[in-house]
Amino acid sequence: MRILLVRPWPYKLNIDSYNVQEIGLSRALVKRGHTCGIVLYLEEGESYSEEYEQGITIYYLRGKNFFKNGLFGKELKNILEGYDVIQVHEYDQIQSWKIYSHIHDKKVIIYHGPYYDKFNKGYNLKCSVFDSMFLSFSHRAKDEVTCLTKSPLAADFLKAKGFKNVISVGVGLDTKPFEGDGVDDISDQMPGDKVNIIYVGKLEERRNTPFLLDLMQQILDSVPDTFCTVVGSGDKEYVEALQDKISALKDTGRFLYIEKAPQKALAQAYKKADLMLFPSNYEIFGMVLLEAMFFENAVISSVNGGSSELISDGNNGIICNSFSTDEWLDKVTELVKDKDKLYSIKANASKTIHDSYTWDSIAGKFERAYRLESK
Template identity: 25%
Template sequence: MKVLLFSWEYPPHMVGGLGQHVFDLSRFLVKQGIEVHIITPRVQSHPDYQEENGVHIHRVGSSYLEGENFKSWTFRFNSDAIREAVNINTRIGGFDLIHAHDWLVAYPGRAVAKIFEIPLVTTIHATEHGRNLGLHNRMQLEINEIEKNLALEADRVICCSQYMQDEISTLFGRPRKDITIIPNGVDPGLFELMPDSPRFNISAQDRIIFFLGRLVPEKGIWFLLNTLPRVLAEVPQARLYIGGKGPMLPELKRLTHKLNLEDKVVFTGFIYHEERNFIYNKARVAVFPSLYEPFGIVALEAMATRTPVIVGDVGGLAEIVESEVTGIKVRPANEDELAQAIIRILSDDNLADSLCDNASHMIASVYNWDVIAQSTIKVYKEILEQRGNKLLNLG
């Protein structure tokens, strides 16, 4: 089977969890015998074509630059992606199926599937409505319409949680039977590599609290900052590391200054895998106080490093974590619950160890990429069989 994946994120171009998902899915599909090609934006100092982990990576267009008109950049990339897909299709003797990841590649996904009359599968990782807790301007309304068309035209929609299945069906009117839930996964082997010379000075006495993700409103990071004075009153050795970048960074730094926490909070900026692994290795707890979260792959990543997790009881995070068993759930925006949960884990090593043991077992049995790849291939085969039966009936 020859499958073409469209994704606007792929290593080293990583913005959120989508790029990591496509990276892991593609290489595990190859392990199952699928020929996988990915079309993704160009990245400086990386070749336009390379084969990595058996995956054929094709980079087109240009890298997105801060301040550039995002709509214009998306249109140019999508146009280049369609041309590249047509060229590759000719060279390899034809694709069997297209798999598009999120709205930014909806146009090439839909167009190429129609050009070659082959099935289209889409994974919708999040919605514009969910990311912004509603639709508030023209751009958001346009993106919502693109998502709706993609969800309705695809032969099958894949999402990562029951929460997302409900959201997609409610927002776009796609029947739930056409939306397959396949969870994200995590590969513990990716968290073993450490930096040769870490740039973060973490002592053995520090009790590290770690947040990692996009610095955007739906992640609820300011609630975590607001709890820190209460945590420090009980655990003076606590320090908060905030990993990632995003539009809320200036506001979060102002809040840190207002709370007089500059010596207790470290903003790492974007961090690469080795640095991420180093901080997880030192962290005593990972906290993700989200207000909206389609899945929450960061929680799985923390579990893979044996770091106890605290999450907002919302969306996919609520489905991943069994409270008091594999982590602790708190009500979204409830700073009292969040502070007490952090203090409990930082003060109780037995509780932390128990959460880590249970979480490790869950990752091995449920969120294993071999299982996820097999579930994805099952969807591919079902769609190809349905499309074949339709053609037979038409004949």
């Protein structure tokens, strides 16, 4: 099959420094004998295409940003004609809606991640407006189009919208960006004689960063033989407001802060880490969950899209149902003291991702959905 993945978000994407889901899925599909194309948004300049790898063509299309919706012109229509399967991303993107509501002579799949959460007020409002203006006129699409989701939370969200064919398939990890030798400047600074606790990701309110830093402070104050590392940055003003907390953590002598790192350096840091903290207020999935678990980190996470799909509480990770520092501290303390349980969770976490959540392992679910949609 010739499969086209349309990514409509109107933002520049650095495919060299970000673990791009469309590329990971395409690589797995090419191994299965298919040919793939990926449509990415181009903010300025002339549209162009390139053969990214054998069997994968990337189309950089000039588009317009309409209230955070990437809209493409006739160039996309011409590209669509050359493919058998069209996979669009997010039900509420206008470009996605135009495809899944108006193209009936090809196989069309929606791959969706967001879900309802009271924290995400802006998205909730956007969906209410979108449903009234667009989705209410898409009765045929809701009955016929297959929706693949990144989590059970997202599946329930689409079912509540009236979509009939909804399957939660998760997200896969593309391990290729981690392959080869890289600069080991993070893990070299992480001690080998302590329990290493890590966080990787943006510093922002959605990721509950103040809670994370307060929790790390309590861990370092009360749990001996621990070392905490944070890799990530965020908006300048937001990060500056956190400097007092970061400075206090540095004063313990058991805290490392790195603003950014290439994928290969991150791989080495994950390998050195034992625990990952992920107290996100809202997460569509969280690629760092996949990455950390792949490299045998015991993840302690809030309830979110990724944890609801990946973690079996107490078996391959820990889920905290509140944002009480006492609850989180108790979970960390338990694992630090009970090494058998810690090592068991680490091993099970890695097995979960290797067995079920690399793109190679879940590509078959996408392939079956593509064939189900045959007209």
